[in-house]
Amino acid sequence: MLNYDLVVVGGGPAGMAAALKAKECGVNSIIILERAETLGGILEQCIHTGFGLHYFNEELSGPEYAYRFIDLVEQNEIEVKTDTMVLGISADNVVTATNNQEGIISIAAKAIVLAMGCRERPRGSLNIAGTRAAGIMTAGTAQKYVNIDGYLPGKKVVILGSGDIGLIMARRMTLEGAEVKMVLELMPYSGGLTRNIVQCLEDYNIPLKLSCTVIDIHGRERLEGVTIAKVDRNRRPIKGTEEYVACDTLLLSVGLIPENELSAAMGIEIDPVTGGPIVGENRETTHKGVFACGNVLHVHDLVDYVTIESQIAGEGAANYILALEEEAIYVTTKGIDGVRYVVPQRININSDKDVKLYFRVGQTYKNAKIFLENNEEIILSRRRPKLAPGEMEDITIKSEVLRELPVNSELIVRVEV
Amino acid sequence: MNKEMVCVACPIGCSLVVELDKAGTILSVAGNQCKRGNEYAITECTAPTRTLTTTAKVLGGITPLVPVRSAKPLPKGLLIESVKLINALKIKAPIKIGDVLIANVLDSGVDIIASNSCPKM
Numbered sequence: 001m002l003n004y005d006l007v008v009v010g011g012g013p014a015g016m017a018a019a020l021k022a023k024e025c026g027v028n029s030i031i032i033l034e035r036a037e038t039l040g041g042i043l044e045q046c047i048h049t050g051f052g053l054h055y056f057n058e059e060l061s062g063p064e065y066a067y068r069f070i071d072l073v074e075q076n077e078i079e080v081k082t083d084t085m086v087l088g089i090s091a092d093n094v095v096t097a098t099n100n101q102e103g104i105i106s107i108a109a110k111a112i113v114l115a116m117g118c119r120e121r122p123r124g125s126l127n128i129a130g131t132r133a134a135g136i137m138t139a140g141t142a143q144k145y146v147n148i149d150g151y152l153p154g155k156k157v158v159i160l161g162s163g164d165i166g167l168i169m170a171r172r173m174t175l176e177g178a179e180v181k182m183v184l185e186l187m188p189y190s191g192g193l194t195r196n197i198v199q200c201l202e203d204y205n206i207p208l209k210l211s212c213t214v215i216d217i218h219g220r221e222r223l224e225g226v227t228i229a230k231v232d233r234n235r236r237p238i239k240g241t242e243e244y245v246a247c248d249t250l251l252l253s254v255g256l257i258p259e260n261e262l263s264a265a266m267g268i269e270i271d272p273v274t275g276g277p278i279v280g281e282n283r284e285t286t287h288k289g290v291f292a293c294g295n296v297l298h299v300h301d302l303v304d305y306v307t308i309e310s311q312i313a314g315e316g317a318a319n320y321i322l323a324l325e326e327e328a329i330y331v332t333t334k335g336i337d338g339v340r341y342v343v344p345q346r347i348n349i350n351s352d353k354d355v356k357l358y359f360r361v362g363q364t365y366k367n368a369k370i371f372l373e374n375n376e377e378i379i380l381s382r383r384r385p386k387l388a389p390g391e392m393e394d395i396t397i398k399s400e401v402l403r404e405l406p407v408n409s410e411l412i413v414r415v416e417v
Numbered sequence: 418m419n420k421e422m423v424c425v426a427c428p429i430g431c432s433l434v435v436e437l438d439k440a441g442t443i444l445s446v447a448g449n450q451c452k453r454g455n456e457y458a459i460t461e462c463t464a465p466t467r468t469l470t471t472t473a474k475v476l477g478g479i480t481p482l483v484p485v486r487s488a489k490p491l492p493k494g495l496l497i498e499s500v501k502l503i504n505a506l507k508i509k510a511p512i513k514i515g516d517v518l519i520a521n522v523l524d525s526g527v528d529i530i531a532s533n534s535c536p537k538m
Contacts, residue, residue: 044533047470047471047472047484047486047532047533048470049468049470049486050427053427054427059427059468060532061470061484061486061532061533063484063514063532063533064514064532064533067514067533067534146472147472147482147484148480148482149481149482150472150474150481150482172471175471175496175497175500176471193430194423194425194430195423195424195425195427195430197423198422198423198425198430199425199467203467203493385432385448386432391429391430
């Protein structure tokens with residue numbers, strides 16, 4: 001049995017930032033376990049720029065952003081095992097992992113940071129009728145083929161879902177010589193960042209069809225075309241609007257799911273809206289000494305926010321290891337009236353820190369007001385010219401305000417137009 | 418005349434309103450939260466630019482490709498031509514992050530650089 005103070009599961013941006021922060025806070029015995037061949041996570045295939053604008057005040061590509069942290073991990077001599085898959089974590093924080101050098105290994109940890117990221121929703125979760133022809137894949141799979149392996153997976157492309165990866169791949173496939181016919185979005189708004197709609201679709205005259213979906217798939221061996229249709233307010237296809245679109249490739253960019261098999265198996269409570277663990281302001285889950293950060297906790301639109309959140313988790317884990325944690329007296333958070341979720345879901349009012357609440361809205365708003373309330377009293381309000389489901393928002397509550405809140409009360413975040 | 422656009426300088430994506438006179442001269446920019454928005458509106462109305470990101474072939478590296486990008490934004494009209502030049506490259510490993518692969522591409526004054534390292538096989 002190996003022993004470490006901190007075991008970090010996942011070597012993407014979240015895992016690296018958490019490990020580095022824990023080291024900075026005085027934890028010396030740290031190991032990062034990474035399933036892939038290298039550190040960096042999904043950033044390695046995200047070759048477009050736009051990373052780091054908030055954190056580094058520079059516009060970097062995904063690999064460049066990852067490189068800065070990989071470099072720091074090496075400089076700080078943090079141990080890393082790549083090609084290593086975590087199989088399970090016991091109730092007393094023993095991590096079981098496997099790789100082809102050591103077989104099955106057990107690592108006893110004082111604290112654990114969960115940073116496994118997320119994965120894409122596949123075709124199977126959409127229930128689209130039609131054949132199982134080749135040429136249907138998630139946008140991220142296509143991204144790996146094009147950017148890492150050097151294959152163009154098709155020449156005539158339809159993209160279903162206007163998430164950021166779908167938008168990015170619309171531009172990427174176009175630059176590599178494919179014809180991207182259209183991007184379809186079931187909802188009446190795009191789930192991607194506005195800047196990606198401008199830079200990836202409008203720049204290349206790729207139409208974005210809102211309130212539209214794929215209702216049938218054609219082709220035996222290889223995809224030959226899809227039937228698309230407009231949908232009504234209840235997202236049901238409207239009769240008479242069907243249209244056949246010839247294509248050899250269908251990319252799916254229809255959402256990301258936090259990868260929480262390990263967390264759920266060890267009994268950590270999962271928030272049904274985020275799909276990630278319920279955490280406190282230090283990103284500690286409902287299991288003592290186990291923390292979570294990055295896309296495993298809730299799906300982020302910007303890696304910069306992943307880094308910031310993971311530093312909170314790294315510091316939280318360090319405080320736990322070094323026995324610096326304050327006794328916990330919680331208030332819970334909740335989003336209502338258009339606010340789909342709030343992270344963290346609970347706050348230790350003894351923590352003596354200002355706490356940033358991150359949240360997402362369920363629809364687009366213009367000139368909206370965000371209210372933070374407790375016991376029907378407004379604590380603070382902020383004006384926002386624009387709110388969109390694709391863009392995470394935050395609001396900060398001061399420690400002196402937190403301290404005065406009644407124990408076990410609820411902090412409500414809501415939107416009003 | 419007013420022109421509406423979304424700033425793409427960063428992921429916030431401010432909605433901008435640019436006021437232009439008949440000759441196309443910019444009179445004012447509104448809606449931006451930082452000064453990058455102002456600059457974006459001006460270049461977008463006069464000479465729009467974009468950062469180019471793509472991949473180039475590697476010989477003898479641990480991966481078949483290396484990601485590349487323009488070190489600074491390129492004029493929009495040069496993007497497709499630049500991709501053709503990059504696609505014709507065959508670069509010998511090892512490559513270090515930040516290496517200049519094409520200096521001053523199409524006389525734009527902008528270099529094409531490697532945006533990741535690629536060690537030798």
